[in-house]
Amino acid sequence: MKKILVIIFQLCILWGLNELGSVIVKFTHIPLPGNVAGMILCFILLLTGVLKLQWIDRTSSFLIRHLAFFFIPISVGLMTLGGIFLKKGVILLFILCISAIVGICGSGYLSQKWMKSAEDNVHDHHHSL
Numbered sequence: 001m002k003k004i005l006v007i008i009f010q011l012c013i014l015w016g017l018n019e020l021g022s023v024i025v026k027f028t029h030i031p032l033p034g035n036v037a038g039m040i041l042c043f044i045l046l047l048t049g050v051l052k053l054q055w056i057d058r059t060s061s062f063l064i065r066h067l068a069f070f071f072i073p074i075s076v077g078l079m080t081l082g083g084i085f086l087k088k089g090v091i092l093l094f095i096l097c098i099s100a101i102v103g104i105c106g107s108g109y110l111s112q113k114w115m116k117s118a119e120d121n122v123h124d125h126h127h128s129l
Contacts, residue, residue: 003058010059013051017042 021038024030030037045051078085085092 007059007062010056013056014042014059014063017045 018035018038021036021041022034024041025032025034025037032040042051042056046053
């Protein structure tokens with residue numbers, strides 16, 4: 001029973017951040033989807049330590065493990081747009097490829113940069129002892 005209550009509590013935190021992101025976007029007219037603003041807010045709160053990882057880790061891990069399940073409604077919805085894909089398929093494919101390349105390259109570059117920074121910090125720490 002305790003596990004269920006922890007998951008519900010953590011889900012409420014994540015849902016609240018999502019809703020807060022939507023409210024922020026609505027009132028500030030930032031050209032971002034509300035859920036993206038909520039993720040950015042969550043990231044900032046985690047970085048600053050205002051939000052502790054252990055407050056959301058169990059539920060967020062569960063959601064990530066089952067992420068593919070959340071794409072089923074999107075996939076079914078895309079099936080109804082066959083005519084658009086026939087008319088604009090080439091440009092959509094081009095956009096998808098470019099955005100995938102940018103995302104993969106950007107993620108790879110940042111992760112390598114962060115890993116090198118972490119290694120340098122460990123190396124400097126060992127030499128200062």
